[in-house]
Amino acid sequence: MNVSIAHHHPLIRAALVRSLSGRGEFAVAGHGGADEVLAWVRTRPRSVVLASRTLPGVGRLLAALKGDEASRVPVALLGEATATRPAVVGLPPGASGYLPEDADADALSHAVHTLASGAAVLPASWIRHTGAVAFGAEERAAGASPPLSLREREVLVLLGQGLTNQQIGKRLGLGAGTVKSYISAVYTKCGVDNRVQAALFAHGIEVLAA
Structure with missing residues (x-):
């Protein structure tokens, strides 16, 4: 690119x-x-x-x-x-x-x-x-989703660094299934759909659909 x-x-x-x-x-x-x-x-x-x-x-x-x-x-x-x-x-x-x-x-x-x-x-x-809405932003603003736990915040930070699931598991001492569960929770609570959006969210940037 x-x-x-x-x-x-x-x-x-x-x-x-x-x-x-x-x-x-x-x-x-x-x-x-x-x-x-x-x-x-x-x-x-x-x-x-x-x-x-x-x-x-x-x-x-x-x-x-x-x-x-x-x-x-x-x-x-x-x-x-x-x-x-x-x-x-x-x-x-x-x-x-x-x-x-x-x-x-x-x-x-x-x-x-x-x-x-x-x-x-x-x-x-x-x-x-501005009130513009990214994926799940309305739900977050309304408090429908609970805040990230300490472990979930750690996973989000590592997603922001571009680490793979395997690398996250090694860094945090977690199994593959546990990492997937944490990532799923991060997606839900942050209102994102994929790793790129989660990584941007970790850096204070949100995505608006085209």
Whole structure:
């Protein structure tokens, strides 16, 4: 999968490129302007773009990449940490989500896969502020699900690190069946459907269906 990191600040851009490239699962390129990104993605149909919300020409970039829905390139904006209120930042038309610039490699990787699948990613704090609903968010807000137990929180953290069931069991000293039971409970209580969504949830990011 191709990923373009579009950021006008060279140090931040280089750090993000290095973070994602180090995982060995993406072809990552850094770009300092909208025109560079457009030229890059036009020769790479299977791409995801992570662009600074203050990138010069970002509005033009979003409009150009939105294009035909059949060949749309998803774009998530990068900016302040998740505590930032959505009313302050805003999410312009054409954007498929928002990610904090200080997100770690695991969170970025999970977000890229989610964006490529056609879903949107938003900080959990935005979900609460705007009333937007991710899978199971209404139930969580209403208190229908009990809080995670200590062991379930440990499992969620390890899911966020990308560990397999076998690795989680080894780390926590649990059998395969017990790990599956804990993961099932985590899915139910967090209102997620799969490992990628659980991993994003562990990083404070929720998924909105397309």
